[in-house]
Amino acid sequence: xxxxxxxxxxxxxxxxxxxxxxxxxxxxxxxxxxxxxxxxxxxxxxxxxxxxxxxxxxxxxxxxxxxxxxxxxxxxxxxxxxxxxxxxxxxxxxxxxxxxxxxxxxxxxxxxxxxxxxxxxxxxxxxxxxxxxxxxxxxxxxxxxxxxxxxxxxxxxxxxxxxxxxxxxxxxxxxxxxxxxxxxxxxxxxxxxxxxxxxxxxxxxxxxxxxxxxxxxxxxxxxxxxxxxxxxxxxxxxxxxxxxxxxxxxxxxxxxxxxxxxxxxxxxxxxxxxxxxxxxxxxxxxxxxxxxxxxxxxxxxxxxxxxxxxxxxxxxxxxxxxxxxxxxxxxxxxxxxxxxxxxxxxxxxxxxxxxxxxxxxxxxxxxxxxxxxxxxxxxxxxxxxxxxxxxxxxxxxxxxxxxxxxxxxxxxxxxxxxxxxxxxxxxxxxxxxxxxxxxxxxxxxxxxxxxxxxxxxxxxxxxxxxxxxxxxxxxxxxxxxxxxxxxxxxxxxxxxxxxxxxxxxxxxxxxxxxxxxxxxxxxxxxxxxxxxxxxxxxxxxxxxxxxxxxxxxxxxxxxxxxxxxxxxxxxxxx
Numbered sequence: 219x220x221x222x223x224x225x226x227x228x229x230x231x232x233x234x235x236x237x238x239x240x241x242x243x244x245x246x247x248x249x250x251x252x253x254x255x256x257x258x259x260x261x262x263x264x265x266x267x268x269x270x271x272x273x274x275x276x277x278x279x280x281x282x283x284x285x286x287x288x289x290x291x292x293x294x295x296x297x298x299x300x301x302x303x304x305x306x307x308x309x310x311x312x313x314x315x316x317x318x319x320x321x322x323x324x325x326x327x328x329x330x331x332x333x334x335x336x337x338x339x340x341x342x343x344x345x346x347x348x349x350x351x352x353x354x355x356x357x358x359x360x361x362x363x364x365x366x367x368x369x370x371x372x373x374x375x376x377x378x379x380x381x382x383x384x385x386x387x388x389x390x391x392x393x394x395x396x397x398x399x400x401x402x403x404x405x406x407x408x409x410x411x412x413x414x415x416x417x418x419x420x421x422x423x424x425x426x427x428x429x430x431x432x433x434x435x436x437x438x439x440x441x442x443x444x445x446x447x448x449x450x451x452x453x454x455x456x457x458x459x460x461x462x463x464x465x466x467x468x469x470x471x472x473x474x475x476x477x478x479x480x481x482x483x484x485x486x487x488x489x490x491x492x493x494x495x496x497x498x499x500x501x502x503x504x505x506x507x508x509x510x511x512x513x514x515x516x517x518x519x520x521x522x523x524x525x526x527x528x529x530x531x532x533x534x535x536x537x538x539x540x541x542x543x544x545x546x547x548x549x550x551x552x553x554x555x556x557x558x559x560x561x562x563x564x565x566x567x568x569x570x571x572x573x574x575x576x577x578x579x580x581x582x583x584x585x586x587x588x589x590x591x592x593x594x595x596x597x598x599x600x601x602x603x604x605x606x607x608x609x610x611x612x613x614x615x616x617x618x619x620x621x622x623x624x625x626x627x628x629x630x631x632x633x634x635x636x637x638x639x640x641x642x643x644x645x646x647x648x649x650x651x652x653x654x655x656x657x658x659x660x661x662x663x664x665x666x667x668x669x670x671x672x673x674x675x676x677x678x679x680x681x682x683x684x685x686x687x688x689x690x691x692x693x694x695x696x697x698x699x700x701x702x703x704x705x706x707x708x709x710x711x712x713x714x715x716x717x718x719x720x721x722x723x724x725x726x727x728x729x730x731x732x733x734x735x736x737x738x739x740x741x742x743x744x745x746x747x748x749x750x751x752x753x754x755x756x757x758x759x760x761x762x763x764x765x766x767x768x769x770x771x772x773x774x775x776x777x778x779x780x781x782x783x784x785x786x787x788x789x790x791x792x
Contacts, residue, residue, distance in 0.1 A: 252292035252293050252294055253278070253286070253293050253294070254294045254296065255279055255285055255293060255294070255295045256279055256280050256281065256295070256296050256297065256764065257278070257295050257296070257297045257298075257764070258276060258277075258278055258279075258293060258295025258298050259276060259277040259278075259295075259299045259301050259306055259733070259735065259759075260276045260298065260299065260300055260301060261274060261275075261300065261301055262274070262275070262276070262277070262302070262304050263304065263306065264277065264287065264725060265306070265702070265706045266287075266307075266308070266724055266725040267307065267308045267707055267723055267724040268707065268711060268724070269706075269707035270703060271703055272702075272703060275287060275288050275290070276288065276290040276291075276293070277306060277733070278290055278293055279731045279761070280764075281764055282731055282763040282764040282778075283731055283764065284726065284727055284730070284731050285727065286727060287725060287726070287727060299735075299759060301759075303737065304735050304736060304758055304759075305702070305706070305736055306725070306733060306735050307334070307706045307710065307733070307734045308706070308710040308722070308723055308724050308725050308729075308732060308733065308734065309334060309335070309336025309337060309722075309732030309733055309760065309762065310333065310334045310335045310336060310337075310709040311335070311336075311337045311659070311709065311710060311713040311714060311722075312330060312335045312338050312661055312662050313494075313496075313659050313660060313661040313713050314339065314342055314497060314529060314661035314662065314663045315338035315339055315340055315661070315663075315664070315665070316340070316342075316663065316665045317338045317340070317387075317389075317665045317666040318340055318346050318380065318389075319364050319665065320364070320665035320667055321380050321383075321385050321666065322364060322380065322383065323671075323673075324671070325380070325383060325384045325385035325779070326386050326767075326775065327385060327386045327666040327779075328667070328668040328773055329665075329666050329668065329683045329754075330662065330666040330686075331386050331666075331760055331768055331773060332754055332755075332757050332760075332768065333683075333687045333757055334709075334757050334760055335662075335666075335686060335734075336732040336733075336734065336762045337389070337732070338387050338388070338389050338666065339389075339390050339431070339661075339717070340389065340390070340391035341391040341392025341434035342435075342436050342465075342467055342496055343394045343395060343396035343397070343434055343435050343437075343439065344396050344436070345373055345394035345397045345430075345434065346373060346376030346377060346379075346391065347371060347373035347375060347376040347377075347397070347425075348371060348393075348397065348398075348401055348421050348424070348425065349368065349370070349371055349372075349376075349397075349401070350371075350401055353397075353400060354371075360553065360634075360635075362597075362599045363599075363672045363676070372424065372425075372428060373391060373428055373429075374428035374429060374781075377390075377781045381779060381781055384777035384779075385777055385779035386762060386767045386773075386776065386778070386779055387666070387762060388762060388763070388779050388782045389779060389780075390431055390717070390719065390782040391430060391431065392430055392431045392432050392433060392463070392465055393421070393425035393426070393430040393432075393434070394435075395433055395434065395435040395442060395445060395450060396436055396439070396441065396442040398453065399418070399444075400441060401417075401418070401421065402414040402417050402418050402421075403441070404441070405440065405441045405550060405551045405552040406444070406550065406551065407440075407547070407550045409444075409449065410449065415452060418452075419452060419456050422457055426457055426459075426460040426462055426787075427460070428787065429781065429783030429784050429786070429787035430784050430786065431462060431717050431718075431784040432454075432464055432491070432492075432784065433454050433456075433457045433462065433463075434496075435450060435464075435466040436466070436467040436496075437466060437467060437469040437478075438468075438470070438471075438542060439467075439541060439546075440541070440546040440549040440550060443469070443580065444546070444550075447484060447485065451484075451485050451488050451489050454485055454491045455489045455490070460784070460785060460786025461718055462491065462718075462784060462785065462786060463491065463492045463493065463494060463716065463718070464492070465493070465495075466482055466493070466494075466495065466496060468482055468496075469481065469581065471497075471498075471499050471501045471581065472502040472581060472583075472586045472643075473502070473505065473576065473577070473582075474581075475500060475505060475508055476508065476511055476512065476515060479495070479512065480515075482495060483515070483524060483526065486524050486525070486526060492525040492526075492716065493525070493526050494526070494528060494529060494716065495526075495527070495528040495529070496528075496529060496663075497529060497530055497531055498528040498529070498530050498652060498658070499530065499536065499643065499644050499648070500512065500644065500645070500648055501536070501641075502585075502586030502587070502588070502643055503588060503645075506644075506645040506647075509645075509648045509652075513655065516528070520657070525716075527657040528652075528655070528657060528658055528659075529658065529659045529660055529661045529713070530652050530653070530658060531660065531661055531662060531663050531681045532649060532653065532689050532692070533644075533649070533680070533685070533688075534644040534646050534649060535594075535640050535643065535747070536583075536640070536643055536644070536679075537596065537639065537663070537664070537678075537679035538583070538638075538641070539597075539637055539638055539639055540626050540630050540639050541636040542583040542584075542639070543573055543583055543584035543593070543626055543639075544572075544584075544630075545569065545572045545573075545577070545580055548560070548565065556630070557630060560627045560630060560631050561631060566624070566627060569623070569627060570623040570624070570627075573585070583641050583643070584623075584626070586641070586643055587643055589612070590611040590612035590622035591610050591612045592610075592643075593610060593611040593612075593626075594608070594609075594610055594611075594641075594642075594747060595609055595610070595611060595629070595638070595639055596638045596639065596640055596676060596677040596678065596679070596750075597637065597639075597676040597678075598633050598635070598638070598676065599633050599635040600632065600633045600634060600635075601675075603632060604675060607677050608748070611626060614629070638676060638678075640679055640747065650699050653689070654699055654700050658708060659708050659709070659712050659713040660689060660708060660709060661685070662681050662682055662685045663681060664678055664681050664685075665682060666682070667751070669752065669753070674751060677747075677750050677751075678751075680743070680747055680750045682750065683743065683745035683750060683751065683752055683753060684744065684745040684752075684754050686709065686754075687741050687742055687754030687757070689705055690702070690736070690738065690756075691741045691742040691743060694738075695738060695739070695741070702738060711723045717784070718784065718785040719782055719783075719785075720785075722782065730763055730764075731761050731763060732761060732762055733759070733761040734757065735758050735760070736756050736757045736758055737756045739756075740755060741754070741755070741756030741757065742754060755771070758770060758771055762778045762779060763778045763779075763780060764778075
């Protein structure tokens, strides 16, 4: 025996020693028994988010964490899932979500969960905090179909309110530059005073320590339109100190897109901050040829050492409101002042002229769309106007025997809102080319909905139900614009890395167990502009923080979502 040779015969002179030692050896051997995990996902095609080729393997989950990845042939699971023929990927990140209000109504987040989205990122200009008392009152007074009490003040409190209520996805947010401006300056077209700017910077400090991802802006809309580049640089300098990001709906995505990119690049450079372009596009047919110049400018900035990225949605139409068809000066002071001005004949005449003219100093989406037939009215606040949902502005104008411009102004006044509007603006060719860019990630730019209840009172852009499935089905599988591994990378590790969020966006041991498990042959969007309330199909299982929220394509009802904090939160020692 090797044991005897190693330790010598003296060890066994006492005959009672041998049984004890053998027993010890047996006990040690017992420690090598196959491990048992809470969940075992077997024989799936693992795509870990790196962009590397997938491989057949297994994933073991304990509690909220990925405990093991690999062959795991001898391991067991208290819950076993056979993923044969399915892709096992990290949960997807929605880089621009408008889900806070929809999550208040229904925390299950079905339209996104059924596409594999496990993290919703908020903060395009507006964020759920910080709020003052006037802002809280205004929010409650201007709510649409979904009613709720605004009982929070800070960004952290607003996000925690959603988690405490119960939500299926994780959530994170930028602090909105628009929200900061309203907090201190209101809706006036003027620069902040030195004291007001200092207060805005303090609010950024507080938000970053509460876990904000950085500063988000939306510069085509009043009152954000009134912000100077210098104002934004000062806010971004604060966020940069916490390793945050600047992310922006730029001043122009059409006529002045190159100049707007210059502004974003300048902010990134002077503030020393990473920057991302929200929903990159070239809006308006005359601007489609600018694609190459846009990409060249971003690539040049990246080669110079700046961290510039972008995200997009996979459609040739965007969605916003009729405010994007009217000059910012008429909207100064907020909705009430805007609606009041639109009833003045002299002002109406001026607005009509400017709506029909290519603008030099604002983003005129009405003119960019080319024709009122390309404006689809999809969201009304007033029940008496909801019958117009799904009609074009041209159709409603004909019904009223008015010009489209007059109709647009009347609808804003009559509805008590900016009126949700889809604008057909982009080139399909450019959409495909953008998808292939190495620094491109993806967003829905929408809420997370369900084809039921209050959600049926308006028509969303189909991207609310289909953006991520559309990427994987139409553009990856069917049209082969990019390989599947690359698409998964752009949906997971790329945005997580850009955002500097920890332990998410990849399939790695020790990472949070956010997983999207789908059939690559069947993943498909079904929502259309005519019938947008249709779930995507092909997503089979989804886990959020180790809890299964989608099983065999059906929502489990589980609400395990958490707040995901930005890099500054670590420094706060909270």
